[in-house]
Amino acid sequence: MKKFIPTLLTSLLIMSCTQLQATQESPENTMADNMPKNIIMVVGDGMGPAFTSAYRYYNDDPNTPEIEQTVFDRNFTGTSSTYPDPESGYVTDSAASATALSTGIKTYNNAIGLDINREPIETVLEYAKKQGKxxxxxVTVQINHATPASYLAHNVHRYNYNAIADSYIDDGIKADLYLGGGLEYFIREDRNLVEEFIASGFHYIDKYSEIASIPKDKPVLGLFDKTNLPWALDDTNKHRLSMMTKAAIKQLENKNGYFMLVEGSQIDYGGHARDIAAAMAEMDDLAKTLEYLESYVAQNPDTLVVITADHSTGGLTIGKKTERTDPNINSKYLWRPEFIRAMTMSPQAMAIKFTDNELSLENMNKLMTFDITEADIINMKQAKLIDQGIIKQFNSLSSADKKGKRAPRPYQSVLNVITKIIDVKTNTGWGSISPSGTHTGIDVPVFAFGKGSENFNGFQDNTDIAKKIFTLLGKK
Structure with a gap:
């Protein structure tokens, strides 16, 4: 018995030391084991929770009794607050929110990669580049727009588009691949940045058809339109974000891994325009991109995908009126996405066609893919006259008076009528009464899948997302 006790004590001491050593080492080992090789940050610009809910019903197959889950539903992990620095109140713009998502720091609205003192802050993309990734x-807007710029640049104001584009060369080339729009900012009278990128070793393309032939061993600059890409409904490839993302991953894959920003940029534009048809087509483009990324992560489990919005736009409401407020509704609660599922042209493109041509009720019914009324056509004709008057008045201004003013769009009033028709048909509401739908301050959803995705569970601030990504990149 006396021999057994020292032996037992020795065994317990060894076990205790072993457990202590494991406890001391486990956090570091766990973090190392949990660090993904590749990180894909996806931003649905303007994509508040009403947009993902609306997409579920828009995407629903009416021939089945169940409502099918979407890629958003099955990867939901939590929510995020979006407020900017107190200097700008409670409602953020895209620049301040993208800077929070890229740096982990709150800042003022319009800031690109700067803190509240107008000092540059390192972004997760810049840090990933330093780590050898x-x-x-x-993106589906110009590559020097607020969200991509907030990962790539540092500027006092988001609308300094030329200066931001210049910084993509002048401050050092920080990305191996740029795909989106913005040609007019990169080929200007004062400077040809495309030539400078080519001189720096980049392969340049300006057509979707050229994406398939990108050389594997070269960095890539792809600019496919003067500013933003066309609406998904009007583009030659209605899933252009998915197509570009697939090509980008193929180009970026390497032994050290990569960090990539993907933005479904024009969901926000749909909210600003209070255009549910355009917004849902943009959501569909983003959803198809995420479905591809799901399959990619299944084959590449060392990849993390994080998805969120920078803010919500327009105050979207799924269901606006009831039978008490409109006898045509015939229901207390109703939303009817079937009127927009079959659309193949954006309301903006329809408005331009109606403005440029004499279109009959029959013609408009074909364009809309559902029947409208003679009263709707009369309203559109009256709107056309209003637009003509606005353009005439603007053109009569002197050059001095036009300076600083944005030229009115010759189809805007017609577009307003068309989107109103669609809102009535679908029973869609918009909380914003601004001529251009405003941002709202509500929390936005967060989705994640792949290695390390559990870090994004629950409620978090938008700055927390960047902080977690920095940690997953190995920053102490």
Whole structure:
């Protein structure tokens, strides 16, 4: 018995030391084991929770009794607050929110990669590049717009588009791949940045058809339109974000991994325009991109995908009126996405066609893919006259008076009538009464899948998302 006790004590001491050593080492080992090789940050610009809910019903197959889950539903992990620095109140713009998502720091509205003192802050993309990873941005707006710029640049104001574009060369090339729009900012009278990128070793493309032939061993600059890409409904490839993302991943894959920003940029534009048809087509483009990324992560489990919005736009409401407020509704609660599922042209494109041509009720019914009324056509004709008057008045101004003013769009009043028709048909509401739908301050959803995705569970601030990504990139 006396021999047994020292032996037992020795065994317990060894076990205790072993457990202590494991406890001391486990956090570091766990973090190392949990660090993904590749990180894909996806931003649905303007994509508040009403947009993902609306997409579920828009995407629903009416021939089945169940409402099918979407890629958003099955990857939901939590929510995020979006407020900017107190200097700008409670409602953020895209620049301040994208800077929070890229740096982990709150800042003022319009800031690009700067803190409240107007000092540059390192972004997750810049840090990933320092760690030896390849980096890239894929967007459906100009590549020097607020969100991509907030990962790539540092500027006092988001609308300094030329200066931001210049910084993509002047401050050092920070990405191995850029796909989106913005040609007019990169080929200007005063400077040809495309030539400078080519001189720096980049392969340049300006057509979707050229994406398939990108050389594997070269960095890529792809600019496919003067500013933003066309609406998904009007583009030659209605899933252009998915197509660009697939090509980008193929280009960025390497032994050290990569960090990539992907933005479904024009969901926000749909909210600003209070255009549910255009917004849902943009959501569909983003959803198809995420479905591809799901399959990619299944084959590449060392990849993390994080998805969120920078803010919500327009105050979207799924269901606006009831039978008490409109006898045509015939229901207390109703939303009817079937009127927009079959649309193949954006309301903006329809408005331009109606403005440029004499279109009959029959013609408009074909364009809309559902029947409208003679009263609707009369309203559109009256709107056309209003637009003509606005253009005439603007053109009569002197050059001095036009300076600083934005030229009115010759189809805007017609577009307003068309989107109103669609809102009535679908029973869609918009909380914003601004001529251009405003941002709202509500929390936005967060989705994640792949290695390390559990870090994004629950409620968090938008700055927390960047902080977690920095940690997953190995920053102490």
């Amino acid at each position: 390849k980096t890239g941005v894929v």
